[in-house]
Amino acid sequence: MSSLSNLLxxxxxxxxxGCIARLIKSDLRFPPDLxxxxxxxxxxxxxxHGGHELAKADLVIALNSIMWAxxxxxxxxxxxxxxxxxxxxxxxxxxxxxxxxxxxxxxxxFLTAIAYLDSAGVDYESYPLIMLAVMESPAIIVGLILAAxxxxxxxxxxxxxxxxxxxxxxxxxxxxxxxxxxxxxxxxGSVVILIGxxxxxxxxxxxxxxxxxxxxxxxxxxVLCLFLFEMGMVAARRLGDFRQVGWLLAAFGIVMxxxxxMTGALVGHYILDFSVGGATLVAVLGSSxxxxxxxxxxxxxxxxxxxxFYLTLSLGITFPxxxxxxIPLYHGVVQSIAV
Amino acid sequence: MVTLYPEKLINIITNDxxxxxxxxxxxKYGVSGYTILRARxxxxxxxxxxxxxxxxxxxxxxxxxxxxMQDLLDSLERKIHKGxxxxxxxxxxxxxxxxxxxxxxx
Numbered sequence: 040m041s042s043l044s045n046l047l048x049x050x051x052x053x054x055x056x057g058c059i060a061r062l063i064k065s066d067l068r069f070p071p072d073l074x075x076x077x078x079x080x081x082x083x084x085x086x087x088h089g090g091h092e093l094a095k096a097d098l099v100i101a102l103n104s105i106m107w108a109x110x111x112x113x114x115x116x117x118x119x120x121x122x123x124x125x126x127x128x129x130x131x132x133x134x135x136x137x138x139x140x141x142x143x144x145x146x147x148x149f150l151t152a153i154a155y156l157d158s159a160g161v162d163y164e165s166y167p168l169i170m171l172a173v174m175e176s177p178a179i180i181v182g183l184i185l186a187a188x189x190x191x192x193x194x195x196x197x198x199x200x201x202x203x204x205x206x207x208x209x210x211x212x213x214x215x216x217x218x219x220x221x222x223x224x225x226x227x228g229s230v231v232i233l234i235g236x237x238x239x240x241x242x243x244x245x246x247x248x249x250x251x252x253x254x255x256x257x258x259x260x261x262v263l264c265l266f267l268f269e270m271g272m273v274a275a276r277r278l279g280d281f282r283q284v285g286w287l288l289a290a291f292g293i294v295m296x297x298x299x300x301m302t303g304a305l306v307g308h309y310i311l312d313f314s315v316g317g318a319t320l321v322a323v324l325g326s327s328x329x330x331x332x333x334x335x336x337x338x339x340x341x342x343x344x345x346x347x348f349y350l351t352l353s354l355g356i357t358f359p360x361x362x363x364x365x366i367p368l369y370h371g372v373v374q375s376i377a378v
Numbered sequence: 379m380v381t382l383y384p385e386k387l388i389n390i391i392t393n394d395x396x397x398x399x400x401x402x403x404x405x406k407y408g409v410s411g412y413t414i415l416r417a418r419x420x421x422x423x424x425x426x427x428x429x430x431x432x433x434x435x436x437x438x439x440x441x442x443x444x445x446x447m448q449d450l451l452d453s454l455e456r457k458i459h460k461g462x463x464x465x466x467x468x469x470x471x472x473x474x475x476x477x478x479x480x481x482x483x484x
Binding site for chain 2: 339
């Protein structure tokens with residue numbers, strides 16, 4: 040399947056329509072919170088479906104997938120952080136916050152990849168779905184650790200940084216306790232929906248699950264179209280902030296998913312020994328950048344970082360890149376190494 | 379003629395990720411109540427829109443007697459020094475029921 044036929048998937052076409060609607064300044068607006076509603080449905084449906092499949096899965100492979108999801112989640116942000124520091128375009132705080140987004144995952148990209156594989160008739164394992172749930176959180180931890188290091192070195196560099204000196208170490212205001220942030224990272228809404236639905240899908244009676252299939256299967260692609268339609272508008276709006284980001288950082292928004300995608304493809308194919316479809320999904324996990332779980336976590340934990348950097352990169356550049364070009368590219372790469 | 383009593387209205391514009399932290403401070407520093415609205419606009423941290431609900435702004439309103447608000451303002455200032463994006467402005471207002479603002483949140 041060529042990249043042209045990926046562009047002709049209805050879901051991807053709706054993403055493009057959303058972008059165009061913003062670019063021609065259409066008055067089209069979705070009701071507030073619709074994207075949130077749609078993503079709750081999508082996570083629930085994919086979770087139920089995956090859980091149902093995973094009930095038949097091999098525990099050893101599942102545990103191995105979880106371990107590699109953790110390894111990817113912990114390693115990718117560090118790679119991203121080092122690359123960002125080399126560009127010298129952002130300070131270490133921004134670098135920490137941005138790289139946390141790239142170690143985490145985007146469920147929207149993952150679901151588009153599922154749509155792509157389904158329409159290409161490519162089979163895939165259900166293990167990458169557990170990896171999706173696992174990979175939401177580790178990168179947040181790495182981001183916090185990198186930011187804490189950067190904060191320390193900034194404070195030793197210039198101790199007069201904050202106007203009243205002691206402000207940054209004054210811990211009275213419950214801002215940024217490590218344990219609390221960890222709890223936030225692991226009780227994040229999308230993690231709860233995804234893991235909860237997977238468990239429900241795995242333990243429900245098969246007859247009960249069959250009744251659910253019209254809800255989780257038949258309308259799934261339609262809802263994905265609506266979701267990507269709105270995400271197209273969101274991405275196009277973020278792209279307006281492109282000038283603030285600059286071309287070198289924008290290039291990072293494309294280079295980093297390529298690095299993550301290639302790493303994921305290698306891990307999926309050689310280490311986890313997945314089929315072409317399964318390894319493509321691992322590549323998509325490696326390449327995608329979070330825009331739901333990580334931004335609020337970074338706003339809380341790394342307030343010094345500029346949100347328009349990480350939001351523009353993740354939503355305005357990496358997400359569209361992966362949806363339109365990345366997914367077929369990673370599929371092609373996995374196909375070529377699998378031969 | 380209705381009697382009106384002077385109070386201060388503390389307005390805070392910030393990102394909704396900070397809502398829980400702010401509410402914790404309100405309880406800690408003796409606020410009698412608060413109102414939170416969703417907001418959108420643009421400012422020093424770029425455009426803030428609530429279209430998706432993924433990255434929305436909020437406008438928080440707290441009514442307090444002037445003599446009790448200093449601790450809360452200090453804590454907001456500490457947050458700003460830590461790098462949190464808070465826009466804080468205080469207005470003079472008149473209320474009909476001053477007793478409402480004496481009790482602290484439990």
